[in-house]
Amino acid sequence: MNTRRILCGWVNLQERDEAPADILQAMFSAEGADAPANPLRLGQAGWGAIGPESSTMAHDTETGIVAMLLGRPIWTNPASAAQAAAQGHAAAAARRYAELGERLFDELQGNFSLAIYDLRQGRALLAIDRCGVERMCFARVGPLLVFSTSARAVAAHPAVKASLDHQSLYEYLYCHMVPSPGTAFGGVEKLLPAQRLLATAQRTTRHFYWAMRFAPDKQTPPEAQRETFRQLLRQAVERQVDELPVGAFLSGGTDSSTVTGLLGEVSGAPARTFSIGFDAEGFDELDYARVTARHFGADAAEFYVTPEHVAEALPLIASAYDEPFGNASAVPTYFCARIARERGVRAMLAGDGGDEFFGGNVRYAKQGVFERYQSLTPGLRQMLEPLVMNFPFGSAIMPVRKARSYIRQASVPLPDRLESYNFLHRDPLTDIFEPEFLAAVDTERPLAMMREAYFRTESAEPVDRMMHLDHKITLADNDLRKVSRMCEAAGVEVRFPFLDTDLVNFSGTLSVAQKVSGNRLRVFFKEALSDFLPGETITKSKHGFGLPFGLWLAQDGPLRSPATAALDGLSKRGIVRADYLRKLWQEHSSGHASYFGVMIWVLIQLELWLQRNDRPGAA
Template sequence: MDGIFGWLGDHGAHQDLIRHMGRAACLSPEGLLQQHSSQVLGVAACSRFGKADIHVENGLAAALHGRPRFLDDELAQIARDQNPAMAVAYGWLRFGEKLPTLMHGNFAFAVIEPLKKKACLALDRVGAERLCYAQRGGHLVFGSSVQNVAAHPAVGRSIDPQAIYDYLYFHTLPAPRSLYQGVRKLLPGQIVTLKNGTLSSGFYWQADYAAVDADFDSHRRDFRAILDQAVRDADAPVTAAFLSGGTDSSTVVGALTAARQAPVDTFSIGFDAAGFDEMEYARCAAERYDSRRHEYYLKPADIVTAIPVIAREYDEPFGNASAVPTYFCAQAAREAGFERMLAGDGGDEIFGGNVRYAKQRLFETYARLPALLRHGMIEPLTLLPGLSSRFPLAKLKSYVDQAKVGLPLRLESYNFLHRTPLEQIFATDFIDAVDPSAPGAALSEAYERTASDHYINRMMHLDLKFTLADNDLRKVGTMTEAAGIEVRYPLLDDRLVAFANHLPVDYKVRGQKLRWFFKEALRDLLPEQIINKTKHGFGLPFGVWSTQYAPLGELVGDSLADFKQRGWIRPAYLDHMLAMQRGPHASYYGVMIWLTMMLEQWLQANEH
């Protein structure tokens, strides 16, 4: 993998430490490792894809990972004529903490001034890249990977029990928490500064949801122009595109085809399992744009192949099972000779495409009913003896119970860890070591931080952080890189994100219609079949296949048997999950089994 890492603080054996930190994060041996160290600092960059660099001059060190676009003309010229890391160094001297506001695109950077004992870390607006840090024993340590930072002797690898709980709750480890105690991760749009030994953090950018007053045609013209430019800027030689058959990937392929005025190579994944395959939609889009179609049908054996890859490539436990098809799709592109791919991630989170946005409108309506009607008539109905458990009152009771839970916690009503008492799932010592309310507090913090009072905008802001930055971008970015592919996200171009944020709320979700403006503005580009399709996703039939394919089932059984020794989840509950998965609940329990299996596989692959 590519990345940057380093430290500020007195430490001997600098070269040995740089090599140690680099090996800890499995930095690509094919990448060029650039490094610089002195008595009080070290910086290094490994760049297989040419997107990481360092610059050291006059006592200042800058490390950059990503492909930023500098808005200042002088810095843009330095980046173009010299290198982007030099532009970061010069930009810091000129603009100080204002520098990241003058950068667009994907980036993470660190600037260190050892003589002044100052440092600055910053991450791009959507969290396409990643940056971690720790302050320990007079050292500030940073790195693209949690493993970089934890490998520094001042930090160490002490697993945080709360991180294990958060992983099982979210299926990933959302920033700022990391797997290790004392190691933190920057949030999208965040800047962290060190001055006089004190760390402080804030946001140099926050999503602005103030609606711009314009008619549909004006918005549509602006949207199409920005989309066209974003796709053109993301395109490069030897680039292909993901094509799932969803609205976003189809939009990217259609816009790229129009920009090139030539067919595009597209890569799609299919599943030979009822309810999971969407290849017909991918083919529909490919036919519309006359794409050069590449298809691969995933098999159960592929999951067995992918599991050790996932365990090795992620710097923390990662439980999104769709990492498997992502990896094989990217691998197919690499084998076909491609070096880059465009992905459609982000459209749902900025244009209002997630089903829960429309669903929550129904619950929010209940809160606006007169209190007398809610408390005096509806809620008593749900408590009628002998009737409240029967249809339709049972349905009404479920609706009322959920409506009474405020956002964003209501979104987690069906979370696996809310469906069963924690005492039945976890060992007592583990429960005593964690705060089960911490995930809810993290969700509420991001939800309340939104620069809008409207619940739709607040849910979208929440998803930008938890669904996109913490999950989907980690999934796609890590798996494409593991396959030898660099990925770019044209729908997350800063100009497009800003445009979408400024749309009126009912342009995003109109009644029960998701992405109303997006679909209306692209009716001439997207096939009607895709505009009207039901949202599906890039799922994986793991729960079913693990009961049908013996090698996969054996891997599951062995992993959970080993996991029992960790003492976190009760062995009886692990056995219960396996038994339930073999019955009619294969998909439901398969999710938790996958999470647990991947946690054990990751721990085995990364225990040092």
Template sequence: MSKICGWLEATRAGSPRMSDPSAGIRLMGDRLGGLSSSALQYRLGTGCATAVRATPGETEVCKDGGLLLALAGRPTWSDAALRERAAHTGMAQSVLHAWRERGHSLLEHLHGSFSIALLDSDRGEALLAIDRVGTHTLCYARRSSTLVFGATADAVTAHPEVAADVDPQSVYDYLYSHMVPAPATIYRDVWKLLPAQYLHLRGTTAETGFYWSMPYDEAAGDDYERHAARFRELLEQSVRGIGTGEEVGAFLSGGTDSSTVAGVMARVAGHGPHTYSIGFDADGFDEMEYARIASTHFGCRPHEYYVTSADVTQAIPKIAAHYDEPFGNASAVPTFLCARMARDSGRTLMLAGDGGDEIFGGNARYADQEVFERYGRLPGPLRGVLGGVFGNLPDALAIGVFRRARNYVNRARIPLPDRMEVFNHVEREGASRILQDRLLSGLNPHRPQEFAREVYGRTRSTAMVDRMMHLDLKQTLADSDLRKVSRMCELADIDVRYPLLDERLMAFSAPLPANYKVRDGQLRWFFKDALKDFLPQAVLTKSKHGFGLPFGLWMQQDAQLGRLAKDSLDALVERRVVKPEFVQHLLERHRSEHASYYGVMIWVLMMLEQWLQSHPQARLDT
């Protein structure tokens, strides 16, 4: 995936801050990462610079007078006049024309996967933005009158004006969310753009806003036959637009999304694609059976690999080092191994099925939370009675069905999206039990929930499932799953695309009636019903697993993996990050109570330490 970086000194009193701009932009470009076939292109201006690291055909970097442009990805115009201009002058010149003519409103007509930086040194003005889905990332920092930006936080901190100071608040956010949720980064005063967000700098004043939002429409009509036909048409258009040649493969977990992508690839190409599946020799984690069912059904050319605990031990340091922030999603390991298998067998591009849950209603919590929402729809007097009877029921009487009733009432009283965090490990333990005292000063334990509330409330819909999907598009997809897959494919030196996140599919799915997404507790009702004659029945009815990793179990069984985890947690204690009593408590509970549950937090802490070890420039001082 192509990536951009650069800076603008909005007011240039005295000499420039960057003593050697050419060396500076190259250093930032080196911190972007990228595929082995990618190259860095850059342009310098007066007090500004832009660069793009990309493979050929994915990049536009140019200078026109006082204007510098860095444009990465594969954007297209929806505006006919701009599309025609791009055909004649090139995409970069059409963007510069649109900027002069329309300002930041040009973004409303720019589509596809992209990141963009426009720098106007004459006017001290800049525009940064990323695509509607967040497949591209862009971080930025403001230091006095200088704006620094880059696709990775590491690139931003390569600028001499930006210190690589780890923010204790972001450490807490990471432990809470298992990644650092946007708009924050792991570094103090370095920020990320959210999907469809822009930053517009004019002089010393910067504003952020959103140029697009999911077009949810609660008044949309119910026309199943027309919707189903259009859905299947859009699926084929999306895959066909990416291509299905021999260089293209597909992740195949055996779930609904990956099976759909592989099946559509087979239909478009007229033969089965190369598919790549990962298995685990652990009860409750292995989905290879379903991957084989889908592969046979669509005539795919399957490639399989069973992950071992030794694979995990070897992969952990590589994975931690490759991320620009601590990243605690353990399924990064099988994703990397699957992508590496594809690259070793000759593929250069993978299609991933991410996104279907977040636009068609596939996450189990959508149905779970509907059960609790029913409480809020009860008449107020009845809620008062139930709350009075069950909400404060003492433990001595909370037995059997009465205990379940108390738990239900108490959970139902918590509004969304906060209710989804009632089992969060950090929420239950509390920051003061986990973090050492030096990190607690000024800490806001509610910030992850505040981020979630803003996204949950920023929708056109009042339907619960739409609001939860809108949150997941940002929190589950852009913050976690897309970063997981994109970075692990990059580590494996292979490109990746996401056909289910085609904007046409997103614009199609958003206004579908809410009960098309979750109906009577059935997830993805419309998606599955519209494809019931296409997907194997076993895939349609299976429970959701994903690329889960049996780390908690393997940590008990593999001495080397267990030692790596324990040594990492001990090192965090030595760094005065976490309290020794909490680490001891966590390891004891992991051994004696529930290896998988407590293994999750052990993994998150281990990956924090592994990231710190691989990023010696990151300073965690208070």
């Protein structure tokens, strides 16, 4: 089964330019792929797509609409669903766009990346799904619109000729990935979740065709809410199970355990699960995965990741992503998916999204403690702060020292407070970056982008706003990229039941207290599934597929040589100061290996990625 998925294209919105036929090949080659055998060339446009889905491209000659679509969309209109089943989703999208225009998105759900060209109107439309499972990158050069699911492919178009973007490299080091709308290449951008772009010869506009609606349902009894939730969960899993052999990631947390139990029910056979372990204290969670596997009678497979596996994965990760990507849990994700593939599984169900839509991240409860201080009257804060901050010998008195720390953090508003412990806030930026690099970037932009996502929601509740921010940053920009790309590299598809549109919309009907109450997370979720999940799963603290890279790097093993070589190479690029890299290594070696290992991993991946992408179009 082919799991390679990429969509590339360009269109001149002003004139027929008869561009050379090898442009599409250059774009596909940037991702190490051959151009599809049946690309579409219209003189002013060249389009092509590769994917496991059939009929990814359609040209409706009756309406003059061309469409490309990758993903697993769901059509709420029966006629469109029937056409998609008979002729492919691209054909259905072309026909429905001709009939509805941009109202097409009212009935197009699931995950998709979509490109449409209306020859008669001379305009192009790009869009991605509501949750950002898929992606779309683009560049506008005069009347030319170039687009692809890969930023690297857009950069390879000869009219774009994009070079590496220092601003985005800074944002990578701040966020450990390149957050949308930026990409690692200058002039190339990404769409945000639920965003569509409309381009004509004169201009380009972007709008959100959907927004998460936070409207707590105060009328429906709790018992009925729980029943609806259980039905929607089952439906979400059913929609992701087809003729392919399906398995599930199992970490032992509430999300993966829920998917495991429902997969067994839906398929009528023991769910095939795949779990990762580490021989490192505080990182191995196989015991929890085993609890779930026993509870649901799953057909469970386990795999222990070692330092040798990490060393093997270092170059693979750098090559797999079209932008630098620093989430180290890509390693266990890859090996988990690879083991599934070796055992005959062709599609994996992942639990991503439960935290972001049902209130599962620890910071939601933690920030509530600080928000209580923000709720005090200004007069009371003005009285308390001098008393605490100026208390004699306060730094030597534990309660006063803690109170000072609390006030300092609480005084920073959300969402900025979420980045209090960011590595780039630990030292002056002039100590971290080379002067010329630092002078070329806007160091405030990462926080500005976070504020935009945080406040771009109708809810005034901090928990809802943090979840909205996490939908964009933690989920779409980070976790979905991690899982999707590593599964593709391992040769399997991945599907996300918790991102089902009906389930996501239902989450918006829950009150804040049903999501987070004091230090309790996922309140409604756990209550609704208390008779379904194991008790140990309900009460366990959040963990996930963390990687003990820092601990293993501290040992004299297979990771030290590639790590030191990568940091040495990075020190010569004029980005990060060599003395800062030495300091970071010393701090890692002298203690807190896990903590400092995170930033070392991020820097290593940057260098390995730059080695492969220091010129446009390099694969």
